[in-house]
Amino acid sequence: MSCDFYIFWAAPRRAPRSFARPPTPPPAKTAEELQHARGYLVQRTSSVQLPVYRALKSGGTREIILIKKVHGDRRRLVEDIKAGLAVAADKIRINPTTQHIELQGNYLTRTQKWLLDNGF
Numbered sequence: 001m002s003c004d005f006y007i008f009w010a011a012p013r014r015a016p017r018s019f020a021r022p023p024t025p026p027p028a029k030t031a032e033e034l035q036h037a038r039g040y041l042v043q044r045t046s047s048v049q050l051p052v053y054r055a056l057k058s059g060g061t062r063e064i065i066l067i068k069k070v071h072g073d074r075r076r077l078v079e080d081i082k083a084g085l086a087v088a089a090d091k092i093r094i095n096p097t098t099q100h101i102e103l104q105g106n107y108l109t110r111t112q113k114w115l116l117d118n119g120f
Contacts, residue, residue, distance in 0.1 A: 024049050024112070028119040038080075040072035042120045050115055054108050065108050067101035067115075077101065084114050 026048060027034070035041040045051050051068040070077060074094050078101060082092060091104045103111065 025116065034119055035072050038072075038076070038118075040070060040074065040077045042067065042077070042115055043069040043071060044120075045069070050112055050120065052108065052112050052115065062104070063106055065103040065105070065111055067103075067111065068098075070099070070101060074099065074101065080118075081111070081114065084118075085110055 027044065029037075031041055031043065042051065053066045053068065055064045055066055056062070057064055067077075078092055078094060081087060081101070081103070082089065085103075085107060087103060087105075087107065093102050094100075095102055
């Protein structure tokens with residue numbers, strides 16, 4: 001074997017990619033207060049982030065925003081999101097299998113901001 005082979009494998013590896021996303025502030029109220037006042041709760045992830053995710057479909061041409069970890073009255077949450085974000089009724093739904101809230105379109109930052117403004 002040539003010496004180039006060993007140099008290739010012995011080369012120092014670069015540092016892992018760092019994610020510079022700022023942390024999401026903690027919720028303003030307790031979970032019991034939020035669920036009692038609104039009838040639903042969007043619970044944080046184990047790393048205290050909002051459970052709002054972007055899924056790209058159809059080769060990256062269609063964007064779906066998922067809201068996971070919803071407990072309580074999901075229909076009421078959908079109605080509040082429709083009113084708060086001015087989302088058309090045909091662009092938001094509850095997935096019947098997973099019970100996640102799905103929004104069609106680029107609503108990621110607006111949804112996160114809306115959840116933060118409402119105490120989640």
